[in-house]
Amino acid sequence: MLPQPTPYYHINALLDDLLIQIRAILDDKLVGVYLTGSLVTGDFDADISDIDLLAAITSDLTETEFSALERMHSDFVVRYPQWDNRIEVLYYSLHGLRTYKTERTPIAVISPGEPFHYREEQAGIDWLMNWHIILNQGVTLFGPPPNTIIEAATTAEFIEVVRDHALSWPNWLTDDSHRGYQSYAILTLCRAMYAIKYGEQVSKLRAAEWAANEFPAWATLIKNALVWRKAAVGSKAQVDHAATLPATRRFLAFVVEHISSMNQ
Numbered sequence: 001m002l003p004q005p006t007p008y009y010h011i012n013a014l015l016d017d018l019l020i021q022i023r024a025i026l027d028d029k030l031v032g033v034y035l036t037g038s039l040v041t042g043d044f045d046a047d048i049s050d051i052d053l054l055a056a057i058t059s060d061l062t063e064t065e066f067s068a069l070e071r072m073h074s075d076f077v078v079r080y081p082q083w084d085n086r087i088e089v090l091y092y093s094l095h096g097l098r099t100y101k102t103e104r105t106p107i108a109v110i111s112p113g114e115p116f117h118y119r120e121e122q123a124g125i126d127w128l129m130n131w132h133i134i135l136n137q138g139v140t141l142f143g144p145p146p147n148t149i150i151e152a153a154t155t156a157e158f159i160e161v162v163r164d165h166a167l168s169w170p171n172w173l174t175d176d177s178h179r180g181y182q183s184y185a186i187l188t189l190c191r192a193m194y195a196i197k198y199g200e201q202v203s204k205l206r207a208a209e210w211a212a213n214e215f216p217a218w219a220t221l222i223k224n225a226l227v228w229r230k231a232a233v234g235s236k237a238q239v240d241h242a243a244t245l246p247a248t249r250r251f252l253a254f255v256v257e258h259i260s261s262m263n264q
Helices: 009-029 063-079 094-099 125-137 155-167 179-198 204-214 216-231 241-262
Strands: 030-036 051-057 087-093 107-111 114-118 139-142
Touching: 009 030, 009 051, 009 063, 009 087, 009 139, 030 125, 051 094, 051 125, 063 087, 063 107, 063 114, 087 094, 125 155, 155 179, 155 241, 179 204, 179 216, 179 241, 204 216, 216 241
Parallel strands: 051 087
Antiparallel strands: 030 051, 030 139, 087 107, 107 114
16 A cells, blocks of 8 residues: 555545455455545545545455455444445456446445445446546555556547436436435536546536636536535435425536537
């Protein structure tokens, strides 16, 4: 592990502990572990940000390995309760990392809002964004450089996948979408617009600041989304989530129209 993979001592200690646990279970099956997310794209917030990792493995997990990792992740948040529901680890095979453009292969995930599980829809080209960020901005905690095990993607391929992902967002916002999810949708689409225009992934905060300046008619909603994002963590306050849904839906419709026009 790198001596200081992040500027935060307590995060480095947590990563070191988590890496030790993963290596103890997977042993030689573990090829590499790579840090991604806001700790590498910028604007990490210790109060609300997640820790995001890729664990590259030689082959798919066995039932025994899956069960051991499931117990480990459960025990881990007991010891680090402030990180409950704030850690994402993707367990993905070398075969998948090399063939994701042409095949869909199993991926095991623990992520905020979800228990440790195999994704029902296997990983394929739609995961290109994740691997592109690791290739260009990720930090190697263990193993070889990511470009030796992950099939590279061009900027054009990255932009195309971001575009397709953004255009699908209106289908995911439901009548019961809470304020935190609305915030996630708004900020994700700000980042998508930035990525499509400039060909790079930046933090949600940086993308939100750019979008608020670029599209002043939406500046208030975007700034509110940043407030909702922080307020949603650990809050028990009564919130009328439905009240902001119409504005959020209008923003999503605007982004779809804007992105579509960018490709005409």
